[in-house]
Amino acid sequence: MDWDLVWESLPLIWKGAGATISLFAWSLLFGTLGALALALMRLSSVKALRWFAAFFGWLFRGVPLLILLFYAFFALPEFRIGPIDGIFLPAFRAAVLGLSLWTAAYQAETIRSGLLAVDPGQEEAAVALGMTRRHYMRRIIIPQGVRIMIPPYMNLAMTLLKQTSLATLVTVPEMTLLTQRIFSNNFQFVEPIFALAMLYLAMTTALLAVQQVMERAFRLRV
Amino acid sequence: MTLDWGVVSRSWHLLMEGTRLTLGLFAAAILLATVVGLLLAVMKLSPIAPFRWLSTGYVWVFRGTPVLVTLFFAFFVLGRELGLSPFWSGVLGLGVDGGAYKAEIIRAGILAVDPGQEEASMALGMTKRHYMRRIIIPQAIRVIVPTYMSNAILLLKATSVAVGIGLVELTGITRQLSNSTFQPIELFTAAAVIYLALTTALVIAQEVLERRFVLKI
Numbered sequence: 001m002d003w004d005l006v007w008e009s010l011p012l013i014w015k016g017a018g019a020t021i022s023l024f025a026w027s028l029l030f031g032t033l034g035a036l037a038l039a040l041m042r043l044s045s046v047k048a049l050r051w052f053a054a055f056f057g058w059l060f061r062g063v064p065l066l067i068l069l070f071y072a073f074f075a076l077p078e079f080r081i082g083p084i085d086g087i088f089l090p091a092f093r094a095a096v097l098g099l100s101l102w103t104a105a106y107q108a109e110t111i112r113s114g115l116l117a118v119d120p121g122q123e124e125a126a127v128a129l130g131m132t133r134r135h136y137m138r139r140i141i142i143p144q145g146v147r148i149m150i151p152p153y154m155n156l157a158m159t160l161l162k163q164t165s166l167a168t169l170v171t172v173p174e175m176t177l178l179t180q181r182i183f184s185n186n187f188q189f190v191e192p193i194f195a196l197a198m199l200y201l202a203m204t205t206a207l208l209a210v211q212q213v214m215e216r217a218f219r220l221r222v
Numbered sequence: 223m224t225l226d227w228g229v230v231s232r233s234w235h236l237l238m239e240g241t242r243l244t245l246g247l248f249a250a251a252i253l254l255a256t257v258v259g260l261l262l263a264v265m266k267l268s269p270i271a272p273f274r275w276l277s278t279g280y281v282w283v284f285r286g287t288p289v290l291v292t293l294f295f296a297f298f299v300l301g302r303e304l305g306l307s308p309f310w311s312g313v314l315g316l317g318v319d320g321g322a323y324k325a326e327i328i329r330a331g332i333l334a335v336d337p338g339q340e341e342a343s344m345a346l347g348m349t350k351r352h353y354m355r356r357i358i359i360p361q362a363i364r365v366i367v368p369t370y371m372s373n374a375i376l377l378l379k380a381t382s383v384a385v386g387i388g389l390v391e392l393t394g395i396t397r398q399l400s401n402s403t404f405q406p407i408e409l410f411t412a413a414a415v416i417y418l419a420l421t422t423a424l425v426i427a428q429e430v431l432e433r434r435f436v437l438k439i
Binding site for chain 2: 058059061062063064065066067070071074075078079158162163165166168169176179180183189190193196197200201204205
């Protein structure tokens with residue numbers, strides 16, 4: 001392996017880091033908001049909402065992410081219903097849409113199981129002490145639920161960061177696409193792919209460090 | 223909107239060919255991933271420090287990089303060096319990547335067995351080989367099955383990433399058909415339904431397996 005070539009590839013690939021990181025950040029934001037809504041629907045007393053959330057989870061967790069991305073990029077422009085004459089999303093937005101739906105479906109399970117994992121005795125005790133539902137959710141259930149959610153949430157966030165690489169297949173110029181551009185020009189494969197792997201590894205390792213900081217911040221203080 | 227679902231039936235045999243390739247990739251990759259995962263789990267639990275380090279490093283690298291990058295490596299680098307076909311490059315990439323996840327699942331399962339079980343077996347004079355086979359592994363499998371199977375579903379879906387190295391499996395053939403017929407809605411919906419059927423079948427298999435390994439008292 002030619003180390004000089006690895007060194008030269010790094011800044012070229014790094015030009016796509018902005019796209020990789022914003023794909024990740026926007027999808028995590030939208031996905032988390034969607035997941036919160038879905039988790040609340042799953043725990044709601046309205047049957048139709050529970051069904052909708054369960055169906056959403058089954059659908060978007062049962063289909064590969066790549067199919068969602070292709071659907072958003074290739075199929076939405078053909079959608080013509082009434083006044084809608086095709087939904088044209090630029091590659092970046094199509095990728096964020098697909099990644100957000102995927103994140104919402106998976107993180108909804110994280111949030112739901114986190115809330116369910118809190119001992120039901122806590123709720124009973126809060127009710128017995130005369131707390132309102134709003135009060136005990138905010139002061140008792142959510143703080144404990146969050147502590148349980150952090151590891152699976154961050155684990156999925158790390159998976160999301162890696163999944164942004166699939167956006168290359170819908171032509172988003174993120175790190176993986178720029179790498180492909182390099183090796184299809186010079187036919188030197190090992191070096192750019194190695195450089196790309198190192199960049200992803202650095203990013204995911206940074207996320208692991210964030211996870212540890214968060215776990216410490218939310219640790220039970222007795 | 224006028225959808226012409228006839229395109230799905232006209233291209234059905236091609237979609238099924240893609241599905242066969244998807245299933246072939248899945249079967250070979252999960253086999254490789256399980257072998258790699260077992261090896262890594264045993265290394266991680268070994269008393270020899272370099273084995274443990276190697277296993278930890280492997281898991282860190284492959285859990286920290288996207289499967290697409292591993293596939294690039296398997297296809298453009300190893301595939302060219304070793305003269306592997308695209309299919310076997312795909313199996314190699316998916317299996318090597320999946321092994322890192324399987325390793326964690328298997329290790330967690332073995333560690334979840336109460337250490338008192340091992341002590342009791344030793345007190346009864348069982349050899350390590352004997353109590354691993356009769357006491358530890360049967361209990362560990364019960365813990366491993368649910369996570370192993372949900373990971374298998376992820377691997378099935380991950381085979382779609384092989385499009386990135388030019389394999390024409392279900393996702394690849396759908397993209398080609400959609401490019402040539404200009405009917406992406408019908409074709410991608412059909413592909414989604416086929417994937418849903420496959421993943422739902424795996425969920426059912428998981429439930430059957432879990433029932434099979436449930437504790438019988």
